[in-house]
Amino acid sequence: xxxxxxxxxxxARGAYEAGATxxxxxxxxxxxEIVSSFAQYDDVYAEWSxxxxxxxxxAAGASIGGARTLAAMKHVGVNVAADPLFxxxxxxxxxxxxxxxxxxxGLHSSQNEQDNRGYGxxxxxxxxxxxDSQEALDYTRLAFDISEQFDTMVMLRITTRLAHSQTMVExxxxxxxxxxxxxxxxxxxVMLPGYARGRHVEVEKHLQQLQEYAETTPLxxxxxxxxxxxxxxxxxxxxxxxxxxxxxxxxxxGMVNPLPKELxxxxxxxxxxxxxxxxLEPVIEEQVRSWGIDVIGKEQFxxxxxxxxxxxxxxxxxxxxxxxxxxxxxxPARPPxxxxxxxxxxxxxxLRRMRLVVAGDIGCxxxxxxxxxxGMDTCICMGASIGTALGMEKARGxxxxxKTVAVIGDSTFVHSGITGLIDVVYNGGTSxxxxxxxxTTAMTGHQDHPATGMDIRRDPAxxxxxxxxxxxxxxxxxxxxxPLNLKELEAALKEELNRREPSVIICKRPCALLSTAVKPPYxxxxxxxxxxxxxxxxxxxxxxxxxxDEEKVAEINDSCIACGLCEQVCKVEAVKRTEVK
Amino acid sequence: xxEKVTNILIVGVGGQGTLLTSRIIAQVAVQMGFDVKVSEIHxxxxxxxxxxxxxxYGSQVFSPIISKGExxxxxxxxxxxxxxxxxxxxxxxxxxxNNERVNSLPVMSGKVKYPDQxxxxxxxLVPKTTIVDATDIAVRCGNSRAAxxxxxGMLSQAMGIxxxxxxxxxxxxxxxKALDVNLKAFREGFKxx
Numbered sequence: 001x002x003x004x005x006x007x008x009x010x011x012a013r014g015a016y017e018a019g020a021t022x023x024x025x026x027x028x029x030x031x032x033e034i035v036s037s038f039a040q041y042d043d044v045y046a047e048w049s050x051x052x053x054x055x056x057x058x059a060a061g062a063s064i065g066g067a068r069t070l071a072a073m074k075h076v077g078v079n080v081a082a083d084p085l086f087x088x089x090x091x092x093x094x095x096x097x098x099x100x101x102x103x104x105x106g107l108h109s110s111q112n113e114q115d116n117r118g119y120g121x122x123x124x125x126x127x128x129x130x131x132d133s134q135e136a137l138d139y140t141r142l143a144f145d146i147s148e149q150f151d152t153m154v155m156l157r158i159t160t161r162l163a164h165s166q167t168m169v170e171x172x173x174x175x176x177x178x179x180x181x182x183x184x185x186x187x188x189x190v191m192l193p194g195y196a197r198g199r200h201v202e203v204e205k206h207l208q209q210l211q212e213y214a215e216t217t218p219l220x221x222x223x224x225x226x227x228x229x230x231x232x233x234x235x236x237x238x239x240x241x242x243x244x245x246x247x248x249x250x251x252x253x254g255m256v257n258p259l260p261k262e263l264x265x266x267x268x269x270x271x272x273x274x275x276x277x278x279x280l281e282p283v284i285e286e287q288v289r290s291w292g293i294d295v296i297g298k299e300q301f302x303x304x305x306x307x308x309x310x311x312x313x314x315x316x317x318x319x320x321x322x323x324x325x326x327x328x329x330x331x332p333a334r335p336p337x338x339x340x341x342x343x344x345x346x347x348x349x350x351l352r353r354m355r356l357v358v359a360g361d362i363g364c365x366x367x368x369x370x371x372x373x374x375g376m377d378t379c380i381c382m383g384a385s386i387g388t389a390l391g392m393e394k395a396r397g398x399x400x401x402x403k404t405v406a407v408i409g410d411s412t413f414v415h416s417g418i419t420g421l422i423d424v425v426y427n428g429g430t431s432x433x434x435x436x437x438x439x440t441t442a443m444t445g446h447q448d449h450p451a452t453g454m455d456i457r458r459d460p461a462x463x464x465x466x467x468x469x470x471x472x473x474x475x476x477x478x479x480x481x482x483p484l485n486l487k488e489l490e491a492a493l494k495e496e497l498n499r500r501e502p503s504v505i506i507c508k509r510p511c512a513l514l515s516t517a518v519k520p521p522y523x524x525x526x527x528x529x530x531x532x533x534x535x536x537x538x539x540x541x542x543x544x545x546x547x548x549d550e551e552k553v554a555e556i557n558d559s560c561i562a563c564g565l566c567e568q569v570c571k572v573e574a575v576k577r578t579e580v581k
Numbered sequence: 582x583x584e585k586v587t588n589i590l591i592v593g594v595g596g597q598g599t600l601l602t603s604r605i606i607a608q609v610a611v612q613m614g615f616d617v618k619v620s621e622i623h624x625x626x627x628x629x630x631x632x633x634x635x636x637x638y639g640s641q642v643f644s645p646i647i648s649k650g651e652x653x654x655x656x657x658x659x660x661x662x663x664x665x666x667x668x669x670x671x672x673x674x675x676x677x678x679n680n681e682r683v684n685s686l687p688v689m690s691g692k693v694k695y696p697d698q699x700x701x702x703x704x705x706l707v708p709k710t711t712i713v714d715a716t717d718i719a720v721r722c723g724n725s726r727a728a729x730x731x732x733x734g735m736l737s738q739a740m741g742i743x744x745x746x747x748x749x750x751x752x753x754x755x756x757x758k759a760l761d762v763n764l765k766a767f768r769e770g771f772k773x774x
Binding site: 004006029132167243372445543545 | 594595604607608611616617618619620621622623628629630631642643644645646648649650661662664665666667668670684685686687688689690691693694695696699702703706707725
């Protein structure tokens with residue numbers, strides 16, 4: 001049966017068909033739908049792990065336990081999982097293990113655009129890269145065989161355009177793969193120096209065998225045509241090459257680590273001009289050049305962002321893109337923004353009004369950094385806020401700490417904020433930490449996490465008590481406030497900032513998009529007779545309030561859910577309530 | 582011989598349902614036996630940002646994304662979004678615009694004026710432009726959120742796709758509880774073009 005699937009769904013299907021029975025992930029765009037789709041199959045185990053490191057450790061354990069296992073994460077998630085990644089690369093597998101790295105060229109929804117093909121060479125594991133959803137399914141299936149044949153985890157590297165493009169897929173049958181027997185084997189699975197030395201020998205041996213395999217694997221294929229132009233490419237850029245240069249000869253690499261040296265050398269000799277088309281880093285290009293082969297690469301293209309067919313036409317054939325109409329230059333930008341009624345909005349409004357230094361973190365609330373809220377000073381990576389605030393305090397002293405807060409979401413706190421808070425308590429910090437608890441992982445599409453009380457299938461699960469956890473860490477000053485009650489939040493902030501001890505303020509209110517969101521029994525409107533056009537409500541950056549230029553007044557629209565923030569900031573009481581039956 | 586690929590760009594504001602619309606159009610193309618690719622945007626842009634979904638179908642499709650000057654049709658759920666993406670249209674292409682204004686942040690804060698007549702500028706530049714009050718029609722059908730399906734109706738009529746094909750796709754894609762409203766909205770749109 002043929003159907004349209006996004007790349008992520010196809011990977012889940014491929015893992016299912018390959019007989020995988022365990023999958024783990026922490027949500028992260030563009031990887032999220034891989035394990036959430038896998039969870040919909042019967043007779044498999046899937047989980048949202050607290051973070052990617054745990055996800056890979058669970059996967060490693062399942063593999064050692066004999067099951068075929070999938071772990072999925074976004075590119076920066078692999079950094080979090082890098083520790084088990086490098087060691088598990090030494091131990092090798094029992095049941096096949098495939099780790100999916102979903103990279104994000106163009107930074108559609110990420111803090112950087114690192115190229116995780118680099119992990120393949122660094123960790124000495126094979127990396128395979130599909131070009132559409134059918135290949136995503138087929139390659140995932142094959143990856144499990146490769147993993148078991150060469151006793152190594154396999155990285156399936158995809159990018160946003162693969163993850164979130166739907167293409168036609170032929171659905172196959174599920175293979176019945178029995179659980180492999182578990183045998184204690186400390187020399188393989190205990191990475192003591194004495195044992196690990198022996199494993200390094202094995203790793204190099206397997207890599208040598210993989211190099212030979214790369215020469216003949218169906219993952220790599222030559223499409224000979226016009227020999228005046230030969231292009232080596234892989235992944236989504238293959239599609240751009242086919243679109244822009246349908247007559248060119250192509251060496252399509254489905255396996256990008258290790259590279260097939262013989263195959264590439266032979267292909268190079270058959271074409272007049274050799275070009276490597278790869279997004280981001282010159283991973284293939286540099287290796288090919290190191291073999292003394294003359295190749296055109298990054299000097300012609302770019303290290304930045306996504307490629308496209310039009311980009312290749314312009315750079316390689318000098319065909320300029322059409323001039324267009326130019327209307328886009330006349331129209332206002334439309335950046336993303338916090339939703340109407342978002343519980344985060346009041347927090348950033350207040351933090352800016354109080355002129356605090358804000359060490360931020362990753363989630364929807366990172367949008368609190370942009371205009372008009374502009375209530376964030378730093379955002380480095382998942383969980384960084386608390387450590388960053390402590391570092392600032394240690395550099396500049398307690399006076400500075402008295403006007404600094406760390407802001408972190410509930411899911412991010414569980415992911416990697418807990419250890420930062422332990423550090424604050426242990427090393428005598430006085431930080432004030434705001435945990436924005438909206439009861440979900442909102443930005444990636446409302447996934448559950450250990451503190452929501454639901455598992456990946458939305459079945460009830462033990463609920464992590466964040467307040468109790470914070471207390472156990474040794475924080476004595478803990479408050480739970482409603483972030484949409486500005487007076488209460490401001491009072492809490494003032495008191496806790498002045499305290500020369502660590503404090504945690506839990507700002508608790510469900511995401512406005514959840515069915516559990518608080519909806520008051522009234523709606524709001526602006527009394528235009530009273531509104532003086534001061535725009536204080538407009539500076540909240542809420543899609544529910546618009547400024548009517550002609551009348552110099554604010555107006556509330558349909559998207560408003562009566563969170564009441566504008567009502568609280570209005571100095572002339574122009575925001576009124578209408579009862580709803 | 583290069584086979585013809587049809588390119589449809591669906592543009593709007595995060596939350597307006599571009600994703601669902603692209604899935605309906607893609608499903609129609611699948612039913613008609615074409616090779617289909619759809620490119621979607623998930624994640625941060627979905628929070629009220631400018632969003633685009635792209636549907637490409639033909640006998641064989643390579644790139645999942647449409648190049649500038651290549652779109653046969655732009656389906657715009659909001660006025661300025663039609664203008665933002667207009668450079669992707671073929672010179673002889675068609676634009677269907679919902680006469681809907683959604684203020685973006687710089688407009689809401691009064692920093693920039695919303696160019697209220699922008700759809701008329703589009704119509705001056707592109708002869709095959711249709712402007713429709715799809716949201717009003719959707720409200721009459723029972724839910725403003727079905728405006729996207731009104732536009733799908735107009736698109737199907739304009740492209741000569743049989744209504745039954747699209748209704749089959751809508752039935753397959755749209756959640757059951759919203760189906761009646763959506764089918765009604767589709768038929769209204771189909772009648773319009």
